Amino acid sequence: MTEMDTEGVRLQKVLANAGVASRRVSEDLIVAGRVRVNGVVVTELGSRIDPETDLVDVDGVAVQLDMSKRYVILNKPTGVVSSMRDDRGRPDLRQYTDEWPERLYNVGRLDADTSGLLILTNDGDLAHVLAHPSFGVTKMYIAKVEGRVSPQTIATLTKGVELEDGPIAADKARLLDASEDFSIVELTLHSGRNRIVRRMMAEVGHPVVDLVRRRFGPLSLGPLPVGRARELTTIERGALLTLSRRDGGTEPAADDAPPRTDDPSAEE
Template sequence: MVQDKDSGERLQKVLAQAGVASRRHAEQLILAGRVSVNGVKIAVLGHKVGIEDHIEVDGKPVERSERLHYYLLNKPVGVITSVSDPQGRPTVLDLLNDVPVRVYPVGRLDFDTSGALLLTNDGELAHRLMHPSYGVEKTYRVWVQGPVGINALENLRQGVLLEDGNTAPAKVERVSGVSKFNKTKGKPLEILEVTIHEGRNRQVRRMFAAVGYPVLKLDRVRFGHLSPGNALPPGAYRALSKEEIKELRSCVGL
């Protein structure tokens, strides 16, 4: 019979670190009775495991990751933020097909949105980065048909009422009044930068639509302190430096 240990790591944390799922999803797997330790099903949270324990999810052994990997991808338009797609569309993992371990995207970018996307097998870090309580900022460059009125800017800065509730206040700055991305029959396109710390589905697009300025193009230029910049063209990725990893973990209390 498997017994709880006074030492060791919590089962859900080990599953997250192994890249099986985020910590929250790992907890759901446990409660659903899909996880076993040394052949015994574990269906309660709080169970601790040691390095010698054999863990299975849905009958498949969990390979513990001795090394954690962190990558920054400049996601191009036309690629989905998913590990697989039943429709056969390219996924972000297709762009990282030579990475030696299975990594998972932290949060999502829409099919039509480009920019900074973090992928890792560090489930605990991913969980915290996606949780709004840690306040990790994401900055987007937004193209809309301008000029954008002062009232719309103030509404965005104070928070916009969406169908799933009010958004938190956002930082919004004008970047340019006219863009080369001009397909509106001579009407000026304005470029803005908006910074949020929430992660609702299609949030930036819905925010701008709510104040009367539908988004024509959207690019995430920064995730926390990470930015693709000019050195990382669309579709390219790189491993994070030790300093970047340390700063990323520090900002969420790890």
């Protein structure tokens, strides 16, 4: 939509409605050249856009205009399966979505015996980017493992180990604590392979005792208690949408489609 269009909604009103800032401050942002529409800087206060089709960002951070989309972060407890309806009657994710009227789905999976960060949303396009390994979204885990992990083992994790389904290397690995009986290891990787952290640690001789996912892309669990869910903040939503717009231009091959959320082989 061009600056001369008379239809649509004034850009400063759109920004104010989206919670970016007051209309007056939004006008200042526009005049300062900090707002883009569809990748083009817009400085004219009379500019109108279509909130349903145009993409807006401020200082390079995407702005959510479609308010029908819901984004929720959950600190999943152990013993809960990553499914909205488990056909075996095990505890599932439905108990954490009663607060929201939309039908939400989980982005990716965590094993029943792994706790931590899960994203729940009704935004299928965003879920596609976040869940599919071809887009390289990183996840950070804290693993309690058996035995004393050595610096050499940490180096091995980042150089790579050979598993039955091929080689894998952590993007980052860090030893947080160690005793004779147990160690605490932080691992960051973008693989979506089944039980990848547990298999990597077992391969280097340190089976996982407890595993928590603390980060997913730009999101962090922070102080969110186990078993609690909350909506993302405006800043968090912006970070996720920015990520999806940056990485969403490359579609995976047809035979490399994202796993269905009810596919148990997709568990991480």
